[in-house]
Amino acid sequence: MFNVILFGAPGSGKGTQSQKIVEKYHLKHVSTGDLLRSEIAGGTQLGMEAKKFMDGGLLVPDEVVIGMIDSTINSNKDAKGFLFDGFPRTAVQAEKLDELLEQHNAEINIVLALEVSEEELVKRLLERGKTSGRSDDADETVIRSRIEEYRKKTAVVAGHYQQLNKVKTSPGEGTIDAIFASLSTEIDQVIS
16 A cells, blocks of 8 residues: 655645546545545544534544544555545644554555745735635735644644655646656655
8 A cells, every 4th residue: 555645835736736646646535624524424423523523613633533534544445545635734643644554554655745935825826816716815914824834734744754754845836747747756766
């Protein structure tokens, strides 16, 4: 099982690149946001537990999110691997994910971090805000705050995986195909 974590600030192109990586390497895309919505829509025990926290305006506890990821791994036993998107967000989540994967005789093989300058991120998000309808993509102050929050949180997670020598930074500026080629090169080096 080959497992990838893809990091990227808001506007870095993570969604676009995730799709391309999943298609090329036949990985199962694991987005915690999608998992939460799916479990809630399915009325599962984990989904109902998560909904209680979300309805109260609280973050869903790590144990619940890890439970959903475990459930996803168990129901996709034939998967070649997983691409984790939006998770882990904290060092504790990274440790719990490592423990979970170890139970499945697997590990995180590579952490890809898309590097994009703050000015480019702001430009992209303001542009996206014109068509996305998302209010958080229309206000430069909010955008800069989101970028700062991302950097604070993911720096800790990246540090966890840097100790394991698994983090590879890749340029997130340029054409979609050039960025994807760079990410593919990193993945191919780990696979071979």
